[in-house]
Structure formats: structure tokens, C-alpha cells
Amino acid sequence: MSVRVFLVDDHALFRAGVRAELDTITDEVEVIGEAGSVGEAVAGIAHHKPDVVLLDVHMPDGGGAEVLRQIRTKIPEVTFLALSVSDAAEDVINVIRAGARGYVTKTISSQELVRAVVRVSEGDAVFSPRLAGFVLDAFADRPGAAPISDPELDLLTPRERDVLRLLARGYAYKEIASELFISVKTVETHVSSVLRKTQLSNRYELSRWATDRRLV
Amino acid sequence: MSVRVFLVDDHALFRAGVRAELDTITDEVEVIGEAGSVGEAVAGIAHHKPDVVLLDVHMPDGGGAEVLRQIRTKIPEVTFLALSVSDAAEDVINVIRAGARGYVTKTISSQELVRAVVRVSEGDAVFSPRLAGFVLDAFADRPGAAPISDPELDLLTPRERDVLRLLARGYAYKEIASELFISVKTVETHVSSVLRKTQLSNRYELSRWATDRRLV
DNA sequence: TTGTTCATCAGGGATGACCCCGGTTCCGTG
DNA sequence: CACGGAACCGGGGTCATCCCTGATGAACAA
Numbered sequence: 001m002s003v004r005v006f007l008v009d010d011h012a013l014f015r016a017g018v019r020a021e022l023d024t025i026t027d028e029v030e031v032i033g034e035a036g037s038v039g040e041a042v043a044g045i046a047h048h049k050p051d052v053v054l055l056d057v058h059m060p061d062g063g064g065a066e067v068l069r070q071i072r073t074k075i076p077e078v079t080f081l082a083l084s085v086s087d088a089a090e091d092v093i094n095v096i097r098a099g100a101r102g103y104v105t106k107t108i109s110s111q112e113l114v115r116a117v118v119r120v121s122e123g124d125a126v127f128s129p130r131l132a133g134f135v136l137d138a139f140a141d142r143p144g145a146a147p148i149s150d151p152e153l154d155l156l157t158p159r160e161r162d163v164l165r166l167l168a169r170g171y172a173y174k175e176i177a178s179e180l181f182i183s184v185k186t187v188e189t190h191v192s193s194v195l196r197k198t199q200l201s202n203r204y205e206l207s208r209w210a211t212d213r214r215l216v
Numbered sequence: 217m218s219v220r221v222f223l224v225d226d227h228a229l230f231r232a233g234v235r236a237e238l239d240t241i242t243d244e245v246e247v248i249g250e251a252g253s254v255g256e257a258v259a260g261i262a263h264h265k266p267d268v269v270l271l272d273v274h275m276p277d278g279g280g281a282e283v284l285r286q287i288r289t290k291i292p293e294v295t296f297l298a299l300s301v302s303d304a305a306e307d308v309i310n311v312i313r314a315g316a317r318g319y320v321t322k323t324i325s326s327q328e329l330v331r332a333v334v335r336v337s338e339g340d341a342v343f344s345p346r347l348a349g350f351v352l353d354a355f356a357d358r359p360g361a362a363p364i365s366d367p368e369l370d371l372l373t374p375r376e377r378d379v380l381r382l383l384a385r386g387y388a389y390k391e392i393a394s395e396l397f398i399s400v401k402t403v404e405t406h407v408s409s410v411l412r413k414t415q416l417s418n419r420y421e422l423s424r425w426a427t428d429r430r431l432v
Numbered sequence: 433t434t435g436t437t438c439a440t441c442a443g444g445g446a447t448g449a450c451c452c453c454g455g456t457t458c459c460g461t462g
Numbered sequence: 463c464a465c466g467g468a469a470c471c472g473g474g475g476t477c478a479t480c481c482c483t484g485a486t487g488a489a490c491a492a
Contacts, residue, residue: 444481
């Protein structure tokens, strides 16, 4: 049984090209519909329920990511393969974060595209090699982007950091006290120091601050 | 010029096998050192400065992720390829989050392993096909894991949801009140209803609950 | 020895969070 | 019409949070 593909791209000529290539090359894939805008795409996908959507990233009205957002909540079983001229990290990350299962550039050959569509339909993730690295960079704890040292964080004493960690997780003073075997008053002292040093005013801002710095 | 590989695995027999295979098959890769524990690995990698580290995920003293953490801050130019018997999503995500640039299982053939090492050394990300999906699932805004409808969420009235959204962002009651043009007392009423309906006890748990359901 | 930092703890007070009680209006349904 | 749900508001209470002042001992450096 062939993979049923829906094509989304704002250039009709490009759609025609892909359709011709995919239909003639092989019977593994079958183009069952296409759309040239976000609105058409959402309606068409909802109607045809394809196995795989070949999705252009750059389109008016929000681009491919917008299509993904509207469809995924409604029809989560549809998988998306992004197909774009762009090889920018930002584009890749955005569309993957929105839920695409792969990303290939339009420089791909027809044979490779067929292979990519089939693999995505089988649940694999497909990337042009260099692009997968972008996702990993964004996913990993960035070494360069989020440096370990921090002017304000360095001011904190070890014990203050202990308290901060628990505080950021939502522990009450009482709980922090029994966890660290100290009195509630001591916890208050540490919290006060932390708040003063970080220039923050309450535990909720602190919680955000700490999670941003990956202290939790 | 060949790719200089460092081998980390707590089983000496396995290391010997990989070393023999890699050294005899091709001259594209060259094993320049190996280690059987986290400590040895960190020291050996710092000393040899290999191009690629082949890293076992499951080891005493913290496993591969621990090696990653200790090395990446010191020698960021070393790339890591995880090599594991496990194909569990949790293992894959942990080691990728720690900074590995690829993950292959030990069922891989020698030829494929060589190819994977070379690709990783060139900056590509390499995955056994099915495993890449785990990373994407963890990275994307999960659709299946966090379904849209929720028995408790459905109980909330629209106004309660308004209050919840602001509350989850750390707003004080006073701020919520002026934001929604209602009195602090009304905010209290709504918060009480939300806490009762969600079976939670304070605003911090509520904040977590809301972010899990992407209400923020 | 003296000074500094850290960690520990206390009293007291102001404000906020949360609960329980009460009330009103509006609106839709049986 | 009567009833219930929603949104709205109050009084009064308990407890947590946060700030202030002030104190002790230990560790460490000048």
C-alpha cells in the first residue's frame, strides 16, 4: 500500500513539479491533494487525512508552523515532513518544535525525497545531515549560549544555593528547613540574602530565575 | 587524515572488539585510546583530545552523561557518539541533552559504525532511525503526551481559566485583580474554586499543573 | 589577635495567600 | 416561576512570606 501524501507550498509550479516527480518515479507514494495557503492546507488535510504532509516552511499567514499547530491538536496521526529552501537553524528549530518529524531542503533529489517520505511515514525522523545538528544544539544544554558562570549566581554561598534549589521547586520554608536540618528562621535568612543578591522580590520570580539558569 | 577515536565502555572485551574491527576494516578511523570508567575517560579524553568519543551510556559512576558533562565545559571541540545496548527513549534523551551528537545501538555493523563515526566527526548528527523520533518527541510540544482535553480542566469556568493563566505566571492577587478589572476578593474566590477543582493546595503546584497543560 | 565571611537562630511586624462564612445580580433551564 | 450556576463582592480568620534588627560560634586570612 502506498503512502498518501498531501502537498503544501505557496508556489503552484513547485507543487506541480513535486507531484509529477513523485507520481511517475514510483508507486510507493501517491499525492492525494495539495494546497497553496495555510487555510487551504488545514481544510485539505482535515478532509483527506493523508499519511504524510510535505510542508513548505515559508508561506504567507504564518507558514508551515501555523499549519502544524492547527492540525496537530485535531488530527495528531498525520505526520509532517518540512520541505524548504531555507537551511537556517531558526527555521528548522521552529518547525520541529511545532511538531514536524523531519526537515529536508529543496535541493534534495526526487529519489531521496521519496525515500524520506517513506521513512517519515514509518515513524523515522529524517533530516538533511547538517540540519539535525541544529536541533541537537537547541535541545542540549548549550555550552556556549548558556554559560555556567553568572555574575549574580557567583555571589551566592553554597548554602544559599541549597536553599534556592528547594525554594525554586516550590518547597515551603518549613519543608526546606526539615530537608536541610535547619530551622525555619535560618531558611528565611538565606532566602532574604538570595532575594537581595538577585535583586528579585519574591519566590515566584526566583523560581523563574532559577529555572532559566537550570538550577532545578 | 583519519578520524581519531577514543573508546569508553566498562566492558574490556567490548572495547577490544570495537578496536579490532575499527582498526582492521578501514584507515578512515583510528582508535587512539580507551577507558573503562568515568574517571579514566575524563582523564584520557583530556589528554588525547580525540576527534570523536565513542561513549557507552550505561556505566558505573554516572554513565556516559557524566563524562559528557565533565568534558564539554573543558574541551567543547570533542564530539560524542553514544553507543549503547539500550534503545530506551529515556537513555537517548538524557545523553543527547548532555550533548552527544548521535546515538547508535550496539547492534550496528562495523561498516555502519565507521560511517557513523566519520559523519559525526564532520558535524552531522547520526541516529539509528527510530531513535531520532524520541528526541523530536521530547523537543516538540507534545501532542499525544498532553492531550487537549482534561477531566479537571473541563471543570473550570472561562473566568477561572483567566485567573489561572495569570496566577500560573506568578502574578499576585492584586495584579490579577487590576488586570481583569475585578476585586481582589473575587480573585480569591476564583482561585479557591480552581484549587478545589484541581485538588491542588497552593499556587506553586498550580503553576506546574498549568504549564504541563500549556495554559501559559 | 583581629576582622571577615558563613551558617546558624530569635523576636516582631507587615503583607499576602488561602479558607470559610456570608451576600448580590444575571442568565439559562426545567 | 423556581432553581442552579456563573461572576461578582465583603468580613474575618489562620498561616506563610518577607523584612528588619540582633545574636552566636566556626573557619579563615591578614
